[in-house]
Each structure stands twice: as C-alpha cells, then as structure tokens.
Amino acid sequence: xxxxxxxxxALSVPEGENLVLNCSFTDSAxxxxxxxxxxxxxxLTSLLLIQSSxxxxxxxxxxxxxxxxxxRSTLYIAASQPGDSATYLCAVSRYSGGGADxxxxxxxxxxxxxx
Amino acid sequence: xxxxxxSPTHLIKTRGQQVTLRCSPxxxxxxxxxxxxxxxxxxxxxxxxxxxxxxxxxxxPDRFSGHQFPNYSSELNVNALLLGDSALYLCASSLNQGLxxxxxxxxxxxxxx
Numbered sequence: 169x170x171x172x173x174x175x176x177x178a179l180s181v182p183e184g185e186n187l188v189l190n191c192s193f194t195d196s197a198x199x200x201x202x203x204x205x206x207x208x209x210x211x212l213t214s215l216l217l218i219q220s221s222x223x224x225x226x227x228x229x230x231x232x233x234x235x236x237x238x239x240r241s242t243l244y245i246a247a248s249q250p251g252d253s254a255t256y257l258c259a260v261s262r263y264s265g266g267g268a269d270x271x272x273x274x275x276x277x278x279x280x281x282x283x
Numbered sequence: 284x285x286x287x288x289x290s291p292t293h294l295i296k297t298r299g300q301q302v303t304l305r306c307s308p309x310x311x312x313x314x315x316x317x318x319x320x321x322x323x324x325x326x327x328x329x330x331x332x333x334x335x336x337x338x339x340x341x342x343x344p345d346r347f348s349g350h351q352f353p354n355y356s357s358e359l360n361v362n363a364l365l366l367g368d369s370a371l372y373l374c375a376s377s378l379n380q381g382l383x384x385x386x387x388x389x390x391x392x393x394x395x396x
Contacts (some may be wrong), residue, residue, distance in 0.1 A: 180289055202384065204387070209392070210390070211289075211387045212326070213387070214384055214385065217384045257325055258327075259326075259385075265341075266380055267314075267333065267379065267382055268317055268377075268381035269331075270329075270330075270341055270381070271375075272328070273327075274325050275323070276325055
C-alpha cells in the first residue's frame with residue numbers, strides 16, 4: 169500500500185526566504201506526482217505535475233523535483249510572499265488498467281509566511 | 284472556461300439520513316473522481332468514474348455510491364450517515380481515466396449531527 173509522508177508538518181518563515189517542502193512515498197512505481205495548494209476550507213489548486221519520466225517542473229517561483237528511485241520529491245518556493253501561506257499537499261498516482269489510479273495524498277505542510 | 288463545480292457548498296444532515304452531492308467536471312474532461320477530506324488530513328480517494336462506470340474504488344464501504352451521467356457530471360451518494368462521515372468532499376476531473384492533471388472543485392462541507 170502506497171504511503172505518502174510530508175515533512176515538515178508546519179513551517180513559519182519571514183517573507184522573502186527561499187524554502188523547501190519535502191514529500192516521500194513508499195512505492196516507487198508511480199505514474200505521476202502532483203503538488204497542490206489548499207487554502208483553509210477550500211478546494212485544491214494544482215501547482216505542478218511531474219510525470220514519472222521527468223526530473224523536475226517549474227512554474228514561476230515554484231520548482232518541483234522528483235527522484236523516483238529514492239521515493240522523494242521536493243517543492244522549492246523562491247522569494248516567499250505572505251500570499252503563499254496555505255497548506256501544500258503532495259499526491260502520487262499509479263498506472264493500472266489503461267488509466268491512473270486515484271491519488272494518494274500526504275497530510276500536507278502548513279506554511280505561514282510572516283510579513 | 285468554467286472549472287470544476289460542486290453543489291451544494293454546505294450541508295447539514297442527521298445520523299441515518301442519506302445525502303447526494305453533485306459535481307460538474309471541467310469542460311472537456313471525461314473522468315471524475317471523488318475524495319473525502321477530514322479536518323487536518325489529506326484527501327482520501329473514494330472512487331473514480333469513466334464512461335459512466337465506476338472504474339476504481341478506494342477503501343470505502345458500500346454506503347458510498349456514485350453515478351456518472353452522459354454529460355460526464357457525477358453524483359456521490361452516502362446512505363445511513365454516521366458522525367464520522369462529516370468531512371469536506373472533493374470532486375476532481377481529468378482526461379482519459381485520470382492519466383492527466385487532476386483539477387479539483389471547491390468541495391462540499393458535510394456536517395452530520
């Protein structure tokens with residue numbers, strides 16, 4: 169059974185810092201990995217999708233890397249802003265039967281950027 | 284282009300009752316998945332629908348059932364509600380049996396009293 173762990177569970181940093189969020193998964197046979205952002209009581213916003221054959225993806229100030237063999241991914245946020253405050257979730261899927269299985273999520277990292 | 288929409292936004296039910304939640308996928312998407320998110324936890328996969336059939340199911344009891352309509356919209360039904368069913372229910376849509384990026388709706392907050 170796939171298990172996803174996110175470290176740290178919570179993080180509070182001053183504005184302007186660069187930071188790294190970590191995600192690990194127990195079964196390396198993944199199809200893709202997706203990073204999401206969730207604001208309190210809201211739905212999930214997709215940030216980055218990395219296919220299993222890729223090493224990294226970038227979008228603006230965000231960069232996600234994937235080391236499939238070691239079961240790890242990192243989300244790098246450059247020059248953090250108060251608007252980045254949210255919970256960040258990592259999720260993986262597996263390929264089966266012509267499609268992708270439902271996503272398996274970690275519990276998330278609760279990020280607070282202090283002005 | 285409308286994203287994933289869900290209704291209702293909030294719902295309060297009593298133990299033992301039944302509830303139906305609704306989801307309209309992002310335009311062009313043919314696959315709908317449902318997730319349950321308890322407070323402080325990551326979402327848990329309930330099931331996925333493709334071509335009007337349940338393609339895959341997570342570890343949820345038969346009290347949880349669903350349906351997908353020809354226009355790709357979907358319903359989640361929960362029977363015999365328990366207090367533990369209180370959660371945020373999220374719908375996600377994607378293309379071709381979930382092979383591509385998943386887009387989530389705003390969720391339905393269900394409270395069971």
